[in-house]
Amino acid sequence: MALITQSDIAKRLNVTRVTVSKALRDHPDISTKLKEKIKRTSKELGYTPNLIAKNLTARKTFTLGVVIPDLENNFFAYATDSIIDAASEKGYNVFVTVSRENQQSEILNLKNLIGMRVDGLLVCVSQHSRDIEVFNEIEKLNIPLVFFDRKPDGLNSQSVVFADNYGAISAIDSIAAEGYKRFAHFSGYSNISIGHNRKEGFLAAMKKNELKIDPEWIIEGGYEIEDGYNSFMKLNQKKKFPEIIFAVNDRVAMGVYKAAREVGVKIPEDIGVVAYGFNETAQTFTPTLSIINQDPRKLGEIAIESLVDKIEQKNNLLDRQIIIKEDFIWNNSIKRKNKLRK
Amino acid sequence: MALITQSDIAKRLNVTRVTVSKALRDHPDISTKLKEKIKRTSKELGYTPNLIAKNLTARKTFTLGVVIPDLENNFFAYATDSIIDAASEKGYNVFVTVSRENQQSEILNLKNLIGMRVDGLLVCVSQHSRDIEVFNEIEKLNIPLVFFDRKPDGLNSQSVVFADNYGAISAIDSIAAEGYKRFAHFSGYSNISIGHNRKEGFLAAMKKNELKIDPEWIIEGGYEIEDGYNSFMKLNQKKKFPEIIFAVNDRVAMGVYKAAREVGVKIPEDIGVVAYGFNETAQTFTPTLSIINQDPRKLGEIAIESLVDKIEQKNNLLDRQIIIKEDFIWNNSIKRKNKLRK
DNA sequence: TATCCTTACTTTCTCGGTAACTTAGCCATA
DNA sequence: TATGGCTAAGTTACCGAGAAAGTAAGGATA
Numbered sequence: 001m002a003l004i005t006q007s008d009i010a011k012r013l014n015v016t017r018v019t020v021s022k023a024l025r026d027h028p029d030i031s032t033k034l035k036e037k038i039k040r041t042s043k044e045l046g047y048t049p050n051l052i053a054k055n056l057t058a059r060k061t062f063t064l065g066v067v068i069p070d071l072e073n074n075f076f077a078y079a080t081d082s083i084i085d086a087a088s089e090k091g092y093n094v095f096v097t098v099s100r101e102n103q104q105s106e107i108l109n110l111k112n113l114i115g116m117r118v119d120g121l122l123v124c125v126s127q128h129s130r131d132i133e134v135f136n137e138i139e140k141l142n143i144p145l146v147f148f149d150r151k152p153d154g155l156n157s158q159s160v161v162f163a164d165n166y167g168a169i170s171a172i173d174s175i176a177a178e179g180y181k182r183f184a185h186f187s188g189y190s191n192i193s194i195g196h197n198r199k200e201g202f203l204a205a206m207k208k209n210e211l212k213i214d215p216e217w218i219i220e221g222g223y224e225i226e227d228g229y230n231s232f233m234k235l236n237q238k239k240k241f242p243e244i245i246f247a248v249n250d251r252v253a254m255g256v257y258k259a260a261r262e263v264g265v266k267i268p269e270d271i272g273v274v275a276y277g278f279n280e281t282a283q284t285f286t287p288t289l290s291i292i293n294q295d296p297r298k299l300g301e302i303a304i305e306s307l308v309d310k311i312e313q314k315n316n317l318l319d320r321q322i323i324i325k326e327d328f329i330w331n332n333s334i335k336r337k338n339k340l341r342k
Numbered sequence: 343m344a345l346i347t348q349s350d351i352a353k354r355l356n357v358t359r360v361t362v363s364k365a366l367r368d369h370p371d372i373s374t375k376l377k378e379k380i381k382r383t384s385k386e387l388g389y390t391p392n393l394i395a396k397n398l399t400a401r402k403t404f405t406l407g408v409v410i411p412d413l414e415n416n417f418f419a420y421a422t423d424s425i426i427d428a429a430s431e432k433g434y435n436v437f438v439t440v441s442r443e444n445q446q447s448e449i450l451n452l453k454n455l456i457g458m459r460v461d462g463l464l465v466c467v468s469q470h471s472r473d474i475e476v477f478n479e480i481e482k483l484n485i486p487l488v489f490f491d492r493k494p495d496g497l498n499s500q501s502v503v504f505a506d507n508y509g510a511i512s513a514i515d516s517i518a519a520e521g522y523k524r525f526a527h528f529s530g531y532s533n534i535s536i537g538h539n540r541k542e543g544f545l546a547a548m549k550k551n552e553l554k555i556d557p558e559w560i561i562e563g564g565y566e567i568e569d570g571y572n573s574f575m576k577l578n579q580k581k582k583f584p585e586i587i588f589a590v591n592d593r594v595a596m597g598v599y600k601a602a603r604e605v606g607v608k609i610p611e612d613i614g615v616v617a618y619g620f621n622e623t624a625q626t627f628t629p630t631l632s633i634i635n636q637d638p639r640k641l642g643e644i645a646i647e648s649l650v651d652k653i654e655q656k657n658n659l660l661d662r663q664i665i666i667k668e669d670f671i672w673n674n675s676i677k678r679k680n681k682l683r684k
Numbered sequence: 685t686a687t688c689c690t691t692a693c694t695t696t697c698t699c700g701g702t703a704a705c706t707t708a709g710c711c712a713t714a
Numbered sequence: 715t716a717t718g719g720c721t722a723a724g725t726t727a728c729c730g731a732g733a734a735a736g737t738a739a740g741g742a743t744a
Contacts, residue, residue, distance in 0.1 A: 002401070003483060005700060016724060022702065029722060046483060051457040052394050052403065053700035056729050059344075061394070063458075071426070072622070077419035084413070084440050093454060096438040098426050112435060115393040116405075117345075121646070124474070141388055143347060254626065261628070280414075284596065286628045347730060358694055363732065371692060395730035398699045 004047040014043055024049075055117075059086070063093045064307065065113030067123045069101045069150075073251070074281050074298050076124070082300030083122065090308050092119070101126040107134050120144035120311045122303055125152050126222060127192055144310040148303035151192045158310055158319040160303045164194065164276070167292035167326035168201030168246075171206060171274055174328050175208040175244060178337045180272065184217035184242040186231040186252050198248050198276060217242050221252070228255020236263055243272060244334065250277030253289055253333075272334035279329060287332035294326055346389040352529050354383055366391075397459075405435045407455030409465045411443045411492075415593070416623050417638050418466070421491070424642030425464065432650050434461070443468040462486035462653045464645055467494050469531065469565065486652040490645035492536050495534065500652055500661040502645045506536070506618070509634035509668035510588075511544030511550060513616055517586060517671050518551040520679045522614065526559035526584040528573040528594050528636035538592050540618060559584050563594070570597020578605055585614060586676065594620030595631055595675075614676035621671060636668055 005019040013020075015034070023030045030038075055061040064087055068076050080096060087094045095118060097109035103341060106126050121143060127318035134153050138145055139157065147159040171185065177215075178322035185202045188195035199218075206213050216238055228247060232255065235241070240257035247253040260267055267273055267287060277291040306322055332335070348366070352359040356378070361373075365372045365380035372380075395530065398404040406429055410418050422438060429436045437460060439451035448468050455463060463485060472495050479497070480487055489501040514525065527544045530537035548555050558580055563569035570589060577583070589595040594619035602609055609615055609629060619633040648664055672678070 003456075007700075017700080018702085018725080019723065022723090025702090031722060034722085048453070048456050048481065048483075050459055050700055051454075052459050053398060053729090054702080056394060056398065056700075057702045059729075071419050071423035073414075074416065074419070077413050077416070080438075081413035081440055084438060086444075088439070093437060093439075093458065095435060096422075096426065097430070097435075098423055100427075111390065112393075114345075114390050115396050116435065117392060137388065141390075255630075284626070286599075292733095358732085360695080360732085361693060363730095364693090367732085373692065376692085392730055396732070398701095398730080399732050401699075532723075556701090 003050070004045045005043075005050065009038060009045060009047060011044050012045070013038060031102050057089045061119055062091055062119050063095060063118045064304075065095045065107065065110075065116070065118035065121045066097065067106055067109050067113075067121070067125075068096060069096050069124055069126050071096075071128065075250075075278060075294070078278070078280070078296035079300040079303075082297040083304055086301045086304035087308075090304065092254055092304075092308070099126045101270075102130045103131065108322045110134055110138065113141060114138070114141070118143075120146070120307045121306055123147050124149045125192070127189060130191060144307060146303055146307040146310060148299060150192055153191065153193060156307060156319060156321075158321065159300060160306055160322040160324065161193065162276075162294050162299070163325045164197040164292075165201035165204055167276065167294075167328065169205040170200065170326070171290075171328040172202070172205035172209055172211075172246070174330060175272070175274065175334060176211060180243050180334075181211055181244050181285060181335075182214070182217075182240075182242040183211065183244045184214075184219070186228060186245060186247045186256070187218060187220050188223050188248040188252075189220065195248065202246055214240070214242070216240070223249055223251060225251050225255040225258070228252030229259045230255070232256045232259035233263075236265070241271070245271060245273050247273065247275035250281050250285075250289060250291065253277065254285070257285065268333050269334045274328075274334060276326075282329070282331055284334065285331075290331045290333045291329050292326050293329050294324075298324060345392070346384075346387045347392065347497055348361070348389070351380065351384050351387060351389060353419060354387070357383050366577050384510075397596075404433055404435060405458065405460045406646075407437045407452075407458070407460035407463045408439065409448055409451050409455075409463070409467075410438060410440050411466055411468050413438075417591075417620060417636070420620070420622065420638035421642040421645075424639040425646055428643045428646035432646065434646075434650070437491060441468045443470065445471045446471065449541070452476055452480065452605050456480070457649060460485075462488070462649045464649055465489055466491045470533075472533065486649060488645055488649040488652060490641060495533070495535060498663075500648060500663065502641060502648050502664045502666065503535070504618075504636050504641070505665045505667050506539040506549055506634075507543035507546055509618065509636075509670065510540065511547040512668070513632075513634045513670040514544070514547035514551055514553075514588070516672065517614070517616065518553060522585050522676075522679075523553055524559075524582075524584040525586045525588050526556075526561070526577060528570060528587060528589045528598070529560060529562050530590040530594075531562065537590070544588055556582070556584075558582070565591055565593060567593050567597040567600070570594030571601045571679075572597070574598045574601035578607070583613070587613060587615050589615065589617035592617050592627075592631060592633065595619065596627070597680060599627065610675050610677045611657050616676060618668075624671070624673055627673075627675065632673045632675045634668050635671050636666075640658065640666060 007017045010017045010020045020038055023035045068080055071077055084094050099106035103126055132155055134251040153160045187199045190196040211267055219234055221231045245256055253273050274290040276295050278296055282289040282291045347360040349359045352362045362380055365377045410422055413419055426436050441448035445468055474497055493501045529541045532538040561573040561576055563573045587598055595615050598615055616632045620636050620638055624631040624633045
């Protein structure tokens with residue numbers, strides 16, 4: 001697998017390699033006649049420029065590194081898709097790596113990407129990442145980095161995240177307006193911004209609506225289907241039962257659906273469910289899941305835009321923290337009380 | 343963003359660059375004392391080796407290029423995840439590109455990946471790809487290429503696909519054994535191997551079980567949710583109704599579920615559904631979808647193994663066509679008649 | 685004591701491209 | 715006729731690493 005190089009073409013035509021390079025770049029140094037000849041043979045021989053060598057001198061690879069916690073999570077699959085899309089539109093290739101929600105492999109991926117001299121990094125930290133040492137090092141090396149969706153505490157780096165508290169308020173306002181009062185919250189871990197932001201959002205929204213918060217109904221778990229399942233089973237053993245479960249994401253909601261089906265609790269008749277999620281997935285739930293809408297495609301696009309801006313220094317050196325506002329979408333997992341009155 | 347190089351370290355310690363290179367590689371030429379000193383300063387300065395430069399001389403990038411039709415498709419998201427995983431286990435990085443089921447962008451991606459001098463290509467051709475010219479060119483350039491899941495007709499390149507006909511037989515054997523006789527088939531397009539293989543499998547399995555095939559019940563559509571939805575609506579307008587719908591994939595099945603719910607047809611009471619799919623997704627259906635199980639993780643792993651074998655010439659130069667057998671998994675979308683008898 | 689072998693480095697070459705300087709030949713002008 | 719400018723090249727250096735070959739000093743061996 002030895003591909004054709006400029007030297008091969010040069011040898012064939014008895015000119016120097018640099019002449020070939022110039023001809024292919026349409027440099028005025030070379031006569032039109034020779035240019036044509038060189039271009040013709042380069043096509044004949046099937047020459048494809050070695051972008052790696054090109055980038056060696058240019059000190060730019062037009063390559064971005066992305067660290068995703070888990071591609072099996074639909075949300076990240078959609079986000080990754082739009083990241084690749086947006087990047088290629090701006091002329092960048094993307095190395096996708098997966099940390100599998102594991103800090104060790106996250107660090108390994110980052111080192112590797114830096115070794116490949118990516119022009120910038122787009123990172124969604126893993127759930128359990130507490131150590132921010134790597135990111136400090138990366139900052140010291142002056143490598144453009146943007147966090148998306150999640151970011152570690154204690155860092156003011158450039159980031160693109162959702163306005164979780166705003167979304168929680170928007171959702172609970174709407175639901176409370178229909179007369180619901182008793183809310184449970186299945187939360188994630190508090191050390192990741194996503195976990196405590198959503199919890200804070202929930203608490204703030206409850207307070208704003210002057211609703212009582214029952215500590216027994218705030219159950220801290222993880223972000224996976226089984227966490228939702230387990231949390232529901234825990235809730236089901238308590239004496240009091242809420243009207244609405246407010247879940248940290250749609251996978252947890254999926255676990256709630258599963259557990260509820262098993263124990264014969266009906267959604268939305270016996271209990272309502274709302275979660276952070278996005279509509280493509282929400283529509284596949286039966287009944288369709290009410291969500292605080294986080295559009296992964298929008299997230300990916302804005303994240304790439306932010307990163308490329310930083311790389312190309314379009315922003316004024318200040319790390320921008322972009323916050324995307326979320327809307328509440330009322331689907332079929334919560335009964336509309338007002339409807340009945342009509 | 344100018345990262346530390348070996349020369350920087352060398353200058354600092356008043357030795358030559360090559361001494362640094364050797365020290366970092368633990369070459370016996372260098373004394374233990376100097377090695378330690380070099381390693382210490384290299385850490386202090388935050389040196390990260392430039393893998394691109396390394397690979398320039400080695401003429402090997404330890405990078406693979408992958409072309410995926412659509413990451414928003416769960417199946418491909420899972421497959422991609424396992425591809426990245428398996429590759430990194432073998433020491434390879436992965437460039438993921440998405441063709442969005444579009445041949446033009448597929449070709450663009452391939453050219454770009456070749457430009458980046460990937461050591462090999464893993465390709466799942468887009469649905470409508472008919473032109474195999476690119477792949478002939480790639481073969482001429484001697485770049486290792488493996489097709490996975492789908493492969494274009496008219497090429498005998500190395501590939502890893504599922505044994506669709508075997509899976510169809512296994513499924514229809516089981517279902518027919520319970521007394522079902524009237525099957526419909528919602529098929530994909532016939533020009534892609536996946537489309538006609540599955541149709542052929544269906545027809546062969548029907549024949550084997552001596553079941554009558556009603557041409558009205560074979561509806562050719564696409565591979566998306568709305569295609570399943572439309573096909574069901576078409577079927578619903580016909581006078582006769584089948585007992586089982588055999589769908590080309592789980593997204594089409596999802597469309598069937600949606601349409602059935604809308605018109606009040608109950609699954610599995612009024613109609614049974616079986617589709618090609620994989621269990622993680624099938625379990626999220628209500629009722630859980632009976633599937634001819636295609637494990638995307640297994641596919642990804644085997645595809646990477648096959649590609650790396652080809653790159654490292656472990657196989658004997660012969661293009662191997664690997665076919666993965668599929669099992670039928672009976673979930674809740676088809677009523678078990680025997681169960682009732684018990 | 686001449687030769688050989690280690691040890692510990694240094695020099696040079698290569699990969700495939702780009703950029704900045706030459707150079708050779710030709711014509712026009714002062 | 716010397717000088718200047720233009721065209722169409724060629725030459726050299728550089729990017730950041732690794733590989734191979736070269737070398738100087740010192741000790742062991744014949």
